[in-house]
Amino acid sequence: METTDLRRAGLKVTHPRMRILSILEAGDGKHFSAEDIYRKLLESEEDIGLATIYRVLTQFEAAGLVLKHNFEGGQAVYELDRGKHHDHMVDIETGKVIEFTSEEIERLQHEIADRHGYVLEEHSLVLYVRAKKKR
Template sequence: MKKYKESLKTILDRLHLSIKKNNLKNSKQREFILKALYDDGGHLSPEDIFAIIRKTCTNASISSIYRILSFLEKEGFINSIEVDKSGKRYEIASGLHHDHIICVECGNIEEFCNNEIERLQVEVTNSYNAKPVGHDMLLYVVCEKCLKKVAN
């Protein structure tokens, strides 16, 4: 699912403002990481990102990738999800709400949005006289493809 509210150019323009606001040096690595996540449209691990950007940015290191991902997440450019014990996966913070269904066998991640689930969540928070401000739903499954492998 590759639906973004902003173009890559707009995201990079915001990045440059953020770099200036934080008194940081300009670094092409930040741009390469955002571009890799934007172009992929999926959920990449730091190692996936490193493999992609190392082709164009030979001075990249895995430690710099982790540092930059932390900065980009803190500044709201990307979101992370904990898939399993292997660590976080990252995606562009698109502003479009969605939830995730994750296969515990192959690690595949699918995005979905279900209006009924959204409605029920509001209903539950209202029953507690609370105001919903956000949520993350991660459904862990064995996907159809992995179930077929087991059956064979």
């Protein structure tokens, strides 16, 4: 994303917004909590407070730049809205979030809605998983 993307979203280009946006972009699909972003900024000796990070993330969400997820048992995490639908798996032991897509699951969800007399408009699928025990 560029400064024009922020302007197009109705947001002024500020240093905190650009730095937070760059961290989300560099994450390449990773899901970040506000605290994760804060730690990254501290590592690069940036003086941007946690309250500012939360405010910017809320603005980004309202502008449609990021998606916010509240997975069970964890804190809110954010990812860039790249416009492609995907589902999530959350490792219940580590909190790691894994994105996946499945044409079969998508098809089945539409079939189930149809069987009940509905048209599927939107959905969110989250699988809570645990790593298999090694034998």
